[in-house]
Amino acid sequence: MSYCDSCVVRNRAICAALDSNEIQALNGIGRRRVLEPGQSLLWEGEDSVLVANVIEGVLKLSTGTADGREQIVGVVYPSDFIGRPFGGQTSHSVTALTEATVCVFARTDFDAFAHDHPQLEHKLLQRTLSELDRTRRWMLLLGRKSAGERIATFLLEMSERLIEPGCAAADDGAQVEFELPFSRQQIADVLGLTIETVSRQLTKLKHDGIIDLPSRRAVRILDRLALEDSAG
Amino acid sequence: MSYCDSCVVRNRAICAALDSNEIQALNGIGRRRVLEPGQSLLWEGEDSVLVANVIEGVLKLSTGTADGREQIVGVVYPSDFIGRPFGGQTSHSVTALTEATVCVFARTDFDAFAHDHPQLEHKLLQRTLSELDRTRRWMLLLGRKSAGERIATFLLEMSERLIEPGCAAADDGAQVEFELPFSRQQIADVLGLTIETVSRQLTKLKHDGIIDLPSRRAVRILDRLALEDSAG
DNA sequence: CGCCGATTTGATCGTGGTCAACAATAGTGG
């Protein structure tokens, strides 16, 4: 009996490519690890020593300049893959935003295993291609959108990605109300803005009746069409 | 005798993973195509119908908003791979910046071939992982860097990526003088700036004696250290 | 209740965008 058998992301993570014998083997080289909010798993610039699957929680990928400016370059959710297989340096830090559980592998072990299991590599390739598409869409936001458009786009993306599997979501696969896993500063770091601008734009959307902010971290979308209009 | 045998990127593109029998088979499903500057190969949003390798020239990957703002989300050079394998939509347009030669495959043909050749998929995975790293580094520029820092970063990246194989490059693998494959407007679209800001920042670097601009498209780096300082 | 960090709100400033005129270069035809 392996950890993997009871893993909640067993059928959504790249592991879904493996049969039960293979999963048994993978189980032997991985181990679970729990991260507290704020705790980092990988640091920008260090050699790539481990990779992981996200089992539970939300983590940020971030880079920064020498003088302390930070940019969040990605956000990962359960079933997503973390880290840089096949050598090289980690190009960004990985830090838990919520309490998180991950399934970690020594990078060299994972590389060898992947090499012997093309199905696994194929899943990883598909995931990486999707992530690249998503990242490039985000570049349009960072390069060309106004503060208002950025916030609207961000809220729409959150409403789509924060759906818990098994949760009664809206028909179109998007949440109406949800808890952000981000502080205001972290939202600013995702959108390339300052905390003050984020705050102002959110209260503006609230005053316009497009969203409601029941608590610090909660958002309720009152007028999705108007929000989509604002997203540019 | 196949096209591939004489292909200048034979040993650098993902094809390098294949032996001569395999390359023969791949040769059967691909064909060469020449693109004029400004000509597009793929359009944002259309179903992914073809993929390709770049043989010669430089191409841009771009997205835009409904109201016409454009963002260049990537630039590809000889030996780079283009397109979205394994289904889905093309998330960005692909347009030649210079005259370009590409080796195109019907997407379904390529998918099937890749499925049977894990070595090829492995190369593609490595390439995609590197591209994702590079793209994420660019997000820091778009989200957090000033106009001056963006221009400096851009020039340094160009000096590294425009090295022609076989060309007598500087020892450290970067060019001192080079021809940009971009117009001022395209530089602006890469950096998330306006054409006027690009122009002003370039003349500022020139007046500061950090670079020289011998012609519209040419750049000569006079003081690389100062340029690296300016890149943030 | 009192403290501390997070967030909101307000006032002011500066970078980079916008609009407009001008200059330089490439392209075309006599």
Place this chain on the structure above:
DNA sequence: CCACTATTGTTGACCACGATCAAATCGGCG
């Protein structure tokens, strides 16, 4: 080869968005 035009790039004046600096308010927790 040069005149003429079209395109691309540069420069200037002004403006607005979002950053910065500062203060007030909220919310969680001992």
